Amino acid sequence: MSAAVAWARRRASAADAWRRLRRDRLAMTALIVLVAFVVMALIAPLVSDRADFDAINTGGNPTNSSPSGQFVLGTDGLGRSMALQVMWGARISLLVGFSATVLMIVLGVVVGLAAGFFGGWIDAVLMRITDWFMVIPFLPLAIVLASVLERGVGTIVLVIGITSWPSTARLIRSQVLSIRERLYVDRARALGAGKGHIIGRHILPNVTPLILANTTLAVPIAILTETTLSFLGLGDPTQVSWGGLLERAGTTAVKAGYWWEYLPPGVGIVLVVLAFTIIGRAVEEVLDPRLRAR
């Protein structure tokens, strides 16, 4: 009975949060931009074929041609449509961004929860590991991992996930530490609630807003990291991603003035990253009353 009440209350507060979010014009614009990119990535295989920009099929196309009616974003040196590549590239960039975020959040939440809730030597050990990952310079570690492991989208996801979870873990842990000491948790414990019950019913629901906000803010980090690694030539060379497109354009396209070969993926990255950041901030404000009314 009381669980039903709690859920109803949570539903109501979620509806309230959504209402507040909708009033944030900037966040809604960002959301629309984001949805547009996600839709673009999702429909890419429906409106085109991967083979359409396979180099072996583009021999008849003009090369390095500027945007035209036939190729709205022009073509690259092998006659491949840049518009198609940017669309398909969004798939990899977003896929990596989302999967790496899930990985980093799951790792961060599990470690943060365990450390914060159990305390003692578990906390000490986990936090030392977290510290260790935090002090290692991020980019060199990512580069080393990406070059040692087999190239591929999975590796990039793994590398980003492994190198980015510590801040989430710290954040969650501090929140858990404060929730753990609250009165109703003590009461639940006094009534004989097990550890699983306390974590599942009291702690987790209370850190969820934090996880949510953190997730939205982690996606852009993951996307930027994917871009960086691909730009450094550590991505999967057989996959089209925004970072990979930038890497391929390199300085040759810049030198030759083929702006349509690097500007669209670059703008795509900036828009998606910005959109996520704006939404993340908005979500944070909505969920955390202390950040409101400024």
Added chain:
Amino acid sequence: MGAAVTLAAAGSAVVWVAPVSGSSGGGTVTLTVGVTQDVDSPNVTVGYTVAAYELWNLQYATLTDKAADDFATIPGLASTWDASDDGLTYTYHLREGLKWSDGQPLTAEDVAWTVNTSRDQEWYNHSSVTANLDAVALDDVTVQITSAVPDPKLPTMDVYILPKHIWEGPAADDVTAFDALDGVGSGPFTLKEWKPGQEWTMVANPNYWQGQPKIDQVVFRVYTEGGAMVTALEKGELDAANDIPAELFADLGTQPNIVTVAGAQGGFTELAMNGMAGGIGDGHPALLDLNVRHAVAMAIDRQQLFDRVALGIGLPLTVLGVSPDQEWLPEIPDAEKLGYDPEAAKALLEDNGYKDTDGDGIREMPGGGEPLVFRYAERSEGTQGAAIRELITGWLKEVGIGTEVSVYDDTQLGDIIYAGTYDLFVWGWTPFVDPDPMLSYFTCDQVTYDADEAGYNDANWCSPEYDALYVQQNQELDHAKRVELVHEMIRMFNTQSTYVVLYHDADTQAYRTDRFTGWLQQPKGTGPVIFSNSSPTYFNLTPIESSGSDDGGLGTGALIAIIAGAVVLVGLIVFFAMRSRSSREDRE
């Protein structure tokens, strides 16, 4: 010295404003050359990259030299020579008073030691020339070289003479372990410093037998981005550059004070397949089947690669290049050309049992089992690796052959080739003047049987018949007959499809005309100006006094790039500003 400190970022896309290199700032005249390939090893018994050869061309003089115009054999360290009646023995008379760059006398003993030791120890770059030779120093300036067999290459002695007093110690132990950073040589410039991945610097050798060079030092700067290299050349930070991206080549030729050269010297780009003759490594078993190799060859449209990737710069030849002189290249009959024919490739695979039994579009070995998925090693250095890979892997897929792509720099690529842990790779060769060295690379003797003792035979293919022909041409004094033999060898090699020669590439180079004069094409009219066979340009260059400063105005491309950069930057600033705000609040 000014230019030396500006190189921290060479190779990255960072555009660095260097002191004007050609002008004699601080009294040092520096020639700066942009390259896309680093030296693999300065040790002449180890290295194999074109970059390393340029280093040795400058550092080590040869007994006989090669004319800049036509490769004719001209006096080098030896001013004259006489042949014995049987044509097997040549007596070379060295110039008087020759000295190494460190001041030690260069004597006949150095020559004899180099010839004999390289023969005994089968040094990488020497052995095809010295294998049958025996040298005796008659006195300080006379060396007698006797060939055990008739040698059509003599009296030309196209090998680097090394300073015995430096190399004797390392050679007594393990010569390949020597770092060779000593910088002692007899050529016009000697190595002063090598920063792997960044640059190497060579300084003038006052003891060079032709005299003191008019340039004090040559700096070779390694770029990973061809576009950045071209920008540096246009801005005057570089005086010359090798391996200009084909896409930028035509436009560069229209720039003021810049001359472009598409130098031909018989170099080519090939797709190689692991033949595993050395018994090491783990090449795909299907590649041992000639039918599969033929199918791979026929799946690839080489004319299209030449047109679309090389952009028509070079020659659309699919025959092994062995010399800048096309006389050595046979006409391949159409039936042996293995030209683009994907249907024939599919039929060949199908008929030999390579069928797609599980319906995934990739064929399996006869009787099912291991799929026909080849590891494809792509070269990160150079400018064409990715485009070639896109096309070749696409065409292979069309005939039901899968690929797994990995990208390597030249040193890594060399390592996996020696280890035999590859199936396919794309790389290239630049041959010498005489076809013998290039032909020798495919003999059984050059196969790598032990990864620590690497040979040149990078596709690990060998055949006794080919070896027999190699020995024959190696000893054939009748030029016409030798040409015939070489033709036969090349045709035999071609039908084996160990190498699928994609095209003959030209060395796309450019140099500035406002800082130095005396650029030499070798051979005249068709060859490259730098990275040529014996690299005579460097010694021939004279700085131009009062080099004018160019304004280095920005093109539209650069402007758009700057705007794009600004957009990205603003976005990132907003992003990080918001992040830092959030993290600040997290801490409250």
